[in-house]
Amino acid sequence: MRAKCINRELTTEVIVGAFMMTVLLGLGYFTIILSRQAWFIEQQPLDVRFAHVMGLRDGDNVVCRGMPIGTVDRLELRQDGVHVLANLESPVTLHEDYVITVVTTSILGGRHLEINEGTHSLPIVEREFYDGTPPYDLIGDAAAVVNGLRKGLVEEGTIENFRKTSEQLRDITTRINEGEGLLGRLVSKDDTLYNDIAASAKALREITGRLQEGKSTIGKLLSDDDKIYKDLTATVASLRAVAERLESGKSTLGKLMSDDAEIYKDLAEATASAKRIAENLEKGEGLIGRMLTDDSLYDDVSSTVKEARDTMEDMREASPVSTFSSIFFGAF
Amino acid sequence: MITREPEFFPPPKGMLGRIGRGVIFSCREAGLAGIMLVQAILATRFMFTRRARREIIDQMFMAGIKSLKVITVVAVFTGMILALQTGIELRKFNQEVNIGTAVMVSMLREMGPFMTGLILAACVGSAIAAQIGTMVVSEEVAALEIMSIDPVRFLVMPRLVAMTIMTPALAFYTCILGVIGGGIVGATQLGVSWQAYIDNATRFADVKDLYVGILKGVLFGIIITTVSCHEGFATTQGAVGVGLSTRQAVVTSFLLLLIVGYMVTRLFYV
Amino acid sequence: MIRFENVSKTLGGRKILDEVSFVIEPGETFVICGPSGVGKSVTLKHMVRLLTPDDGDVFVGDNCISDAEGRELERTREWFGYLFQGGALLAWLNVFENVALPLREKTPLADAEIRKRVQTTLDLVEMGGDGEKMPSEISGGMRKRAGLARAIIHDPKIVLYDEPTSGLDPVTSRTIDALIERLQKEKNVTSVVVTHDLHSALSIGNRIAMLNNAHIVELATPKEFVSSDNADVQNFLASQFITREGSWERKRS
Ligand SMILES: Nc1ncnc2c1ncn2[C@@H]1O[C@H](COP(=O)(O)OP(=O)(O)O)[C@@H](O)[C@H]1O
Ligand SMILES: [Mg+2]
Numbered sequence: 001m002r003a004k005c006i007n008r009e010l011t012t013e014v015i016v017g018a019f020m021m022t023v024l025l026g027l028g029y030f031t032i033i034l035s036r037q038a039w040f041i042e043q044q045p046l047d048v049r050f051a052h053v054m055g056l057r058d059g060d061n062v063v064c065r066g067m068p069i070g071t072v073d074r075l076e077l078r079q080d081g082v083h084v085l086a087n088l089e090s091p092v093t094l095h096e097d098y099v100i101t102v103v104t105t106s107i108l109g110g111r112h113l114e115i116n117e118g119t120h121s122l123p124i125v126e127r128e129f130y131d132g133t134p135p136y137d138l139i140g141d142a143a144a145v146v147n148g149l150r151k152g153l154v155e156e157g158t159i160e161n162f163r164k165t166s167e168q169l170r171d172i173t174t175r176i177n178e179g180e181g182l183l184g185r186l187v188s189k190d191d192t193l194y195n196d197i198a199a200s201a202k203a204l205r206e207i208t209g210r211l212q213e214g215k216s217t218i219g220k221l222l223s224d225d226d227k228i229y230k231d232l233t234a235t236v237a238s239l240r241a242v243a244e245r246l247e248s249g250k251s252t253l254g255k256l257m258s259d260d261a262e263i264y265k266d267l268a269e270a271t272a273s274a275k276r277i278a279e280n281l282e283k284g285e286g287l288i289g290r291m292l293t294d295d296s297l298y299d300d301v302s303s304t305v306k307e308a309r310d311t312m313e314d315m316r317e318a319s320p321v322s323t324f325s326s327i328f329f330g331a332f
Numbered sequence: 333m334i335t336r337e338p339e340f341f342p343p344p345k346g347m348l349g350r351i352g353r354g355v356i357f358s359c360r361e362a363g364l365a366g367i368m369l370v371q372a373i374l375a376t377r378f379m380f381t382r383r384a385r386r387e388i389i390d391q392m393f394m395a396g397i398k399s400l401k402v403i404t405v406v407a408v409f410t411g412m413i414l415a416l417q418t419g420i421e422l423r424k425f426n427q428e429v430n431i432g433t434a435v436m437v438s439m440l441r442e443m444g445p446f447m448t449g450l451i452l453a454a455c456v457g458s459a460i461a462a463q464i465g466t467m468v469v470s471e472e473v474a475a476l477e478i479m480s481i482d483p484v485r486f487l488v489m490p491r492l493v494a495m496t497i498m499t500p501a502l503a504f505y506t507c508i509l510g511v512i513g514g515g516i517v518g519a520t521q522l523g524v525s526w527q528a529y530i531d532n533a534t535r536f537a538d539v540k541d542l543y544v545g546i547l548k549g550v551l552f553g554i555i556i557t558t559v560s561c562h563e564g565f566a567t568t569q570g571a572v573g574v575g576l577s578t579r580q581a582v583v584t585s586f587l588l589l590l591i592v593g594y595m596v597t598r599l600f601y602v
Numbered sequence: 603m604i605r606f607e608n609v610s611k612t613l614g615g616r617k618i619l620d621e622v623s624f625v626i627e628p629g630e631t632f633v634i635c636g637p638s639g640v641g642k643s644v645t646l647k648h649m650v651r652l653l654t655p656d657d658g659d660v661f662v663g664d665n666c667i668s669d670a671e672g673r674e675l676e677r678t679r680e681w682f683g684y685l686f687q688g689g690a691l692l693a694w695l696n697v698f699e700n701v702a703l704p705l706r707e708k709t710p711l712a713d714a715e716i717r718k719r720v721q722t723t724l725d726l727v728e729m730g731g732d733g734e735k736m737p738s739e740i741s742g743g744m745r746k747r748a749g750l751a752r753a754i755i756h757d758p759k760i761v762l763y764d765e766p767t768s769g770l771d772p773v774t775s776r777t778i779d780a781l782i783e784r785l786q787k788e789k790n791v792t793s794v795v796v797t798h799d800l801h802s803a804l805s806i807g808n809r810i811a812m813l814n815n816a817h818i819v820e821l822a823t824p825k826e827f828v829s830s831d832n833a834d835v836q837n838f839l840a841s842q843f844i845t846r847e848g849s850w851e852r853k854r855s
Contacts, residue, residue, distance in 0.1 A: 009386070012393045019397060023501040026508060027546075035539040059538055110536055337653055340615045383706065467692075475690035475752075478650050479704045480676040486707070 035059065043070065043087040047129035050082045054102045054111060061112040062086045063103075072113060083129060086113060094130060096122040101133040334368070334483045334565050335474050365562035368484060369554070372492045372561075375485035379493055391494035395456045396502060403451055407506040410447050411435055411513030419522040428522045432532030435514035436507075440541040441601075444507035445500075445548035446593050449556065452499055453585035457560040460491055461581035464564025465574035473565070488561045495557040500549030507545060544600050551592055559585045603628040603760060603792045604649055608658035611644060618644050620816035621658065631786050631793040633807035635800060635838070640813050642796040643687065646762050649794065650682050651675060662760075680708075683753030683761040683791075687768075689745035691737040691752070698724070698733030701751045708756065723751045727781065743770045747778070754785060761785065763795045767802050775799070779806050800842045804828070812838065 046062070053075065062070040070088035077083075094100075095118030103114040344353045378384050418434040464487060467473050476483050511533055518524035524532075563581035567573045604626040611619040618641040626632045634642050647653040648660050651667050660668045665678050691700045702720045705711055711719075724730050727747040737745060746766060753761055763782065767775035779802050785791050797803050803810055804824045812820040812827075814834045822830060828839060 013389050015397055016389055016392045019400075020392075020497070020501060023504055027504055027542075030504075030542055031539055033534050034537055034542055059540075061535075105536075335652060338613050340613065342615070470688055471686045471690045472692055474647075474652050475684065475686055475749075477652070478679055478682060478684045479708070479752075480679050481703070481707045 043089060044091045045073075046070070046086045046088050046092075048084045048086070048100050048113070048132045049080060049129050050084060050102070050132040051134055053082045053084060053132075054104075056084060056102050056111045056113065060110070061105075062088060062115065063112050064092055064115040064117065068112075069115075084113060084132065092117055093124050095119055096125055098125065098130065099133050100130055335468070335477055336566065336568075338568065361562070361566070364566075365558050368488060368562055368565070369492075369558045371482075371484045372488040372558075375482065375489040376493060378485060379489065384490055387490040388493050391490050392498050394459075395452065395491075395494050396498035399451060399455050399502070400505075402455065403448060403502055403506060404509060406447055406451055407444075407509035408513035408516075410443055410506070411439060411510030411515075412517045414438055414443065414510070415514035415517040416521065419518065419524075423522065428518070428524050429528050429532050431514060431518050431522065431524060432529045432534075433536040436511055436533035436537040437541055439507040439510040439514075440537055440545045441548075441597065442545075442593065444510060445503040445545050445552055446589065447510075448499060448503040448506045448549065449552035449589040449593075450586065452495070452502070452552070453556045453560075453582055453589065456495070457556040457585050458578045458582050460557065460560035461564045461567075461578045462574055464561055465567035465577040468565060468567045469570050469574060483565070488557070491561065492554065492557045495553035496550055497553070499553030499556070500546045503545055503549035503552070504542075507542075540600070544596065548593060548596050551596065552589055555588045555592060556585050559588060603663065604794070605661040606645075606648070606658070607661070609648060609655040609660060610657040611641075611648070611653065611655055613644065617816050619648075619655075622816075622818055623658075624811060624818060624821060626792060626794060628792050629786070629790050630808040631782065631795060631806050633795045633797060633803040633810045634813060635796075635798055635803050635810060636813035637798060637838070641816065642798075642813055643764055645813065646684075646764055646794065646796050649760075649762060650679055650684060680756070681759045683756070683758035685746065685750050685753045685761070685763045685766055687764045688742075689737070689749035691745055691748055693737055696734055696736050697729065697740070697748045700737065700748060701733075701755055703752065704756045719755065720751075723755050724748075726754075727751045728777065743774045746770065747774075750778070750781070754791075757789065758791065760792045760794065763793065763797075765797055766795065767797060767799050775802060782806050800839065800844055804844070 056072060056075065058072055058074050060072045061068045062072065069090045069092065070086055073085045073087050075082055075084055092115060094115075098118035099114075099116040101114050101116075102111055104110070105112050341353075344350045379388060414435045415431045419428050419431045422428050422430055422434070464473070467487075473483050473487075476486060515526055515529045515533075518529045519526050560581040563577040563584070567577040569576075606622050606624050608621045608623055609619050610617070610621055622645070634645060636642055644653060648655060649662065649667070651660075651670065655668050658668075659666050662678050662681065665674065667675065667678050670678055691697070692703070695703065698720055699706075701723060702716050705716045705719065709716075720733070721730065724733055727750050729744060729747055729751065732740060732744065732748075737748070740748070750763075750766065761782075766778050766782065770778065782793055782795065783806055786793055793806075795803070795806065804827070807824055809821060809823055810827045811818050812832070812835050820827060820830050820832045820835045827835065828844060830836065
């Protein structure tokens, strides 16, 4: 009787104990996994100074060329900015044109620290701390775009913007090509994305208009140094730059839009047709004459204009992120 | 003294009187429960005596191991439902792979402890309230008091310790099973491979999520035990009273679990 | 030993005790009788402070138990053994462990010593062979006897019996009566017995108090009690076929 009793007590103890042990082991295992700490690997500290870290948190990943290489250990607010102290499992060497920035990980949120080591041919930099590039502020830029658009569409005086010459386009093109600003920044700094594209459209329309004046003007048109040629090239270049930016998905905005293939396709098509016109013109007099006789040039060009304008509409209506579109709709 | 003297108050006059009395009584009940909790915590200094150890192990067995079956089923299905619901929505954005994160984070932070709390309140809390209520009604608690055996130390403390350990353990267990359940749904219904699911689940969840969940488990264990023991001790009116106390214990526990769960989340994540 | 001084108690809006005063002497067997629901159990509960008087005081020895708190209350309560109406055994412990409970919890005795004393006490209440049974497996009478064993295991100075014989067959009732007498004689405990069984009351009591309408209507030795002129007492006696001239005295051993 008593032996049986003791036996039962023992079984209870063993079962409870086994359960608790299992849970504790699981807990330990999970702690290690979730803390993403490489506990037994030597780590290299990294100190990056930011003006603003956009809600980066302890434990967030550090990513280099798409590969997680460490975690953010802690954040410190100092006199000169926010210092992000990270531990790297695999060491990285930073070259002079390195870029370290805070990036949104997915549309569900989350941030990580993105390291771009820079060009390998440039000299290596070793500092006590490195400077971070300010994070890309999607919402802020979206608001700027909206402001620009409103200015362009609502305020009367901005009709002037449509009269902008190809120089401005070229200027923008240059800036894009220099890679100085992401699409959003470009838009927020200068007038508007709308204006940029509208300006290209305007330029195209101008050419169309001139061609439309008839055969008699062809000679004049062609003798006008290489103005047409230049205008067209600039237009094409700017459109292509925009499209490329979007395609490369460098900015989050671009990424979002490249997910939604419509917009990109529109832009790319516009670019392609504009380019075709320019190439055709470039091929010389005879070709132009032929094109003009079957009216196809005129159709091409005007459909290009239409496409460019449609693209603008699409951008406004088909923005995939609700905040983005709500800002848009709120603006009008 | 934990045994209560029978009380009698003339019925309150009018609406205002009823409300006022309700408020005052609830405050008093909360106060008594709080005092009992403090006494029980103080009594934990005896938790390593031989008898207390035995009793705690028994209570852990009753509260934890005996509820494993139902908790397992509930946990797996909770995870499966979470995965399915979020998966269907996320599919619209081609983001099904993120169900890993969704299930992991919500299980760790909220659903794990909460589901465990609900089940334990319903299974174990009600049993505690009924047992202690029966003991009060059959004068067993009075007998303990006359023997100078502190009912709080004798009855509440082992249950409190057992539940405080068991609830977070079971909450963690629920989380793991929930994540596994979500993975099953992901692999079979949503076309998210097991590997991708686990990878996604562990990538975004944080140790903080894990330990906030554990903290909730601890708090829930304390709440369920305190409420159930208190309701048990407050039993009057014989067998009918035991039924009432049991019901009251479960209802109050549920409400407190919800409120405290919200507050903890609010505290740590906003 | 126990002294009630003008104790009043109202329960459920009804006055159960109204300025009740009496004294229980050390070593005597004091019987409280009266009809059901009159407040006998309530009186008993006042002695161990399970209830607190609205007015008046209850003294145990020289301690005013109705004012005692904490440690002092605990010490005073250690004088008492209390047999509850239903036995009040803990349902999840077997009879043996129930009886051993006061020793295990309150004394540093070794296990062997505890076993020995529990066995002796169980033998005393004629339950020596039922130690391994659970409370739910035994009859009401056995539960009462086990409760009695638990009440007396720590050698209390005062034992309070709440209806020790009600619901028992006459034979067991007499066994319990004999046990109460034996305890009083052998260990000189003060006994307070609540009962409405007058045969039992008259056979074991040194003094009998009758409670009615919140007052003690009669307090007397058994002899005086049967010859009381009080109408309530007469009624009560008549209801159990006891008369002045009857043979109740012969039952006394
Ligand atoms: N907990 C309580 N709440 C309200 N009234 C009570 C309570 N306990 C006892 N009473 C009242 O006190 C009276 C006496 O009860 P009790 O002393 O148990 O009777 P008895 O003399 O049969 O032992 C009963 O009529 C009952 O109505
Ligand atoms: Mg009674």
